[in-house]
Amino acid sequence: MSDRPHQTSWGRGTPDEAEYHEVYGYEAQNAYAYPGAPGYVNVHIPQQPQAPYYETYDPYEFDEAYQQYDPYSQYPQQVPEPEPEPEPEPGYTLPAVPESAWSVDSRRSKLLGRGVLLCVLLVQAGLSLRLRRTAFQDEALYIASGHYELDNLLHGTRLPVDFASYFSGHPKLYPVLAALVDDRFGLTGVRLLSLLFMLGATGLLYSFTRRLFNLRAALGAAALFSVVQATSVLGNLATYDAMAVFLLALSAWLVVRTDRMNAAAVLLAAPPAALAFGVKYASGLYLPTLVLLAVLTAHRHRGVRALVRGVVLGLGTGALLAAGYLLSGPLGGISSTTTDRAHGTDTASTMLRHSAEWGGLVFLAALAGTVAYALRGRMGEMPWIAGETSGRWRRTGLGVVLTGTALLAPAYQIHLQTEISLYKHVGFGLLFAAPLAGLGLARLIGPHFRHPQLGIMLYVLTLVFGMVQAQQAYSWPDSTRVIATLRPLVDHEGTYLAEEQEVPGYYLRDRTDWGQWQNTYVMDYQAKDGRRYSGPDAFEHAVRDGKFDVIVLHGMVTPDTYEAVAKGLKGNSRYRLAAVIPFSTPGGAKAYRIWVKQ
Numbered sequence: 252m253s254d255r256p257h258q259t260s261w262g263r264g265t266p267d268e269a270e271y272h273e274v275y276g277y278e279a280q281n282a283y284a285y286p287g288a289p290g291y292v293n294v295h296i297p298q299q300p301q302a303p304y305y306e307t308y309d310p311y312e313f314d315e316a317y318q319q320y321d322p323y324s325q326y327p328q329q330v331p332e333p334e335p336e337p338e339p340e341p342g343y344t345l346p347a348v349p350e351s352a353w354s355v356d357s358r359r360s361k362l363l364g365r366g367v368l369l370c371v372l373l374v375q376a377g378l379s380l381r382l383r384r385t386a387f388q389d390e391a392l393y394i395a396s397g398h399y400e401l402d403n404l405l406h407g408t409r410l411p412v413d414f415a416s417y418f419s420g421h422p423k424l425y426p427v428l429a430a431l432v433d434d435r436f437g438l439t440g441v442r443l444l445s446l447l448f449m450l451g452a453t454g455l456l457y458s459f460t461r462r463l464f465n466l467r468a469a470l471g472a473a474a475l476f477s478v479v480q481a482t483s484v485l486g487n488l489a490t491y492d493a494m495a496v497f498l499l500a501l502s503a504w505l506v507v508r509t510d511r512m513n514a515a516a517v518l519l520a521a522p523p524a525a526l527a528f529g530v531k532y533a534s535g536l537y538l539p540t541l542v543l544l545a546v547l548t549a550h551r552h553r554g555v556r557a558l559v560r561g562v563v564l565g566l567g568t569g570a571l572l573a574a575g576y577l578l579s580g581p582l583g584g585i586s587s588t589t590t591d592r593a594h595g596t597d598t599a600s601t602m603l604r605h606s607a608e609w610g611g612l613v614f615l616a617a618l619a620g621t622v623a624y625a626l627r628g629r630m631g632e633m634p635w636i637a638g639e640t641s642g643r644w645r646r647t648g649l650g651v652v653l654t655g656t657a658l659l660a661p662a663y664q665i666h667l668q669t670e671i672s673l674y675k676h677v678g679f680g681l682l683f684a685a686p687l688a689g690l691g692l693a694r695l696i697g698p699h700f701r702h703p704q705l706g707i708m709l710y711v712l713t714l715v716f717g718m719v720q721a722q723q724a725y726s727w728p729d730s731t732r733v734i735a736t737l738r739p740l741v742d743h744e745g746t747y748l749a750e751e752q753e754v755p756g757y758y759l760r761d762r763t764d765w766g767q768w769q770n771t772y773v774m775d776y777q778a779k780d781g782r783r784y785s786g787p788d789a790f791e792h793a794v795r796d797g798k799f800d801v802i803v804l805h806g807m808v809t810p811d812t813y814e815a816v817a818k819g820l821k822g823n824s825r826y827r828l829a830a831v832i833p834f835s836t837p838g839g840a841k842a843y844r845i846w847v848k849q
Contacts, residue, residue, distance in 0.1 A: 484721050731759070832845070
């Protein structure tokens with residue numbers, strides 16, 4: 252055997268001579284001698300055929316390689332993918348496309364929303380400005396009283412009547428503001444002031460609805476609220492209702508806007524809430540809604556601690572109201588017109604029917620929005636854009652509070668059995684129900700405007716009903732000819748009886764004083780026979796005795812008094828019929844009759 256390590260011949264060529272001699276048994280003493288050397292044996296070594304060449308693998312290495320490609324191996328291994336070749340540089344680059352949808356609060360959507368809101372406000376202004384009439388009884392009362400209150404504040408002039416004893420709002424708030432505007436711009440200017448208040452309320456409604464829900468709901472809320480009867484009428488009516496609606500909207504906006512701030516920030520909403528109550532006492536019906544709204548809007552971020560916001564707002568508003576009451580003195584109008592108002596004779600069915608006519612469509616839309624919002628927090632047009640939604644109980648509570656507020660005014664007036672001013676008070680509740688109505692309109696249309704015809708139908712129906720109802724509500728007797736007839740007949744010396752005495756008292760305040768005009772509602776009179784009468788009998792005996800220098804009646808407001816005066820005039824030679832001025836209203840054709848003392 253050779254001392255060299257054994258080597259296999261596979262793949263390594265023919266064996267060397269030493270190995271051959273050893274294999275074949277030859278004595279190779281000098282296996283490496285060259286031919287011709289001593290001891291060299293010349294032996295013929297046959298050539299072995301050369302074995303083919305094969306590349307061999309280590310068994311373990313082969314198994315690993317097999318596992319990389321065998322799809323049935325239990326230990327598949329990832330084969331590194333080849334690095335991709337670098338792409339060539341493009342000749343140009345497209346700009347990034349922003350997410351676009353109504354549900355995304357982007358700069359583009361904000362600009363689009365404001366543009367649509369502007370169109371909504373223009374329509375609202377047109378619906379209000381198309382209504383044209385002479386001064387309404389309440390308008391004349393508040394503006395005229397404002398002039399007397401202003402003289403009392405500036406010059407200490409004695410008030411002809413204690414307006415605070417029977418006004419449904421503080422006489423030194425809206426009436427004084429209306430008088431200041433009236434001095435400069437007349438009745439038209441005061442009505443334009445109401446229009447600005449209502450337009451501001453619609454804008455604030457849009458803003459806090461967008462923060463509560465989204466842009467589409469905000470536009471729907473503003474669109475529906477802007478065309479209902481109450482909004483159109485109050486936008487061209489010189490009463491304190493429009494100012495109260497604006498202040499309630501401002502308070503609600505501040506409540507929603509400060510939902511993520513410190514609890515003390517909600518006190519910003521207390522002054523407009525308290526001022527709304529002072530402007531119109533019936534606004535107090537909606538103060539609990541503001542308190543609950545303060546809790547519900549913050550509950551999403553603060554949990555149980557949101558109750559603190561409600562307590563802070565309630566205490567702040569109450570403190571301001573108490574301070575205002577102490578500074579202003581007795582306000583008998585709060586009880587006589589609001590808290591302890593005399594009950595009427597209107598039936599509940601009549602008021603429910605009228606309330607449904609004036610705000611039923613918006614209320615149904617709000618009810619649908621409440622149900623849809625409770626079931627699903629978001630209608631995602633772009634599912635890949637996710638966002639946090641509040642819990643179902645909070646959503647349900649928010650919907651019930653806002654939508655249920657629309658029922659407060661009808662329920663309270665059904666309790667009082669009176670329909671007086673209900674057509675205006677319905678609008679206060681619709682201000683709070685409108686956000687859910689806008690949400691219901693958005694859900695009715697569906698994502699990506701799937702059913703726009705349904706939303707258009709709801710808006711058009713609300714618009715048409717609102718236009719017709721506003722025209723009916725704005726149809727009181729035109730007093731242009733009556734005032735022109737009375738102007739030469741009155742002076743600062745006489746006593747005058749007039750149905751709706753506020754109208755001539757306002758227009759003729761340069762020739763008469765407020766105390767010279769007697770209304771046809773209440774009167775106590777001691778007749779010449781020494782007996783004291785009240786009610787219709789007082790008017791009858793006062794006319795028989797010739798107490799009034801001029802009598803102006805049409806019989807639509809107080810028919811009992813009209814009949815009593817007619818009895819007093821029958822066969823009475825003290826008076827002559829000076830003029831008969833016909834007019835027409837939705838209630839029928841009537842005429843003013845003016846009697847003058849001879």
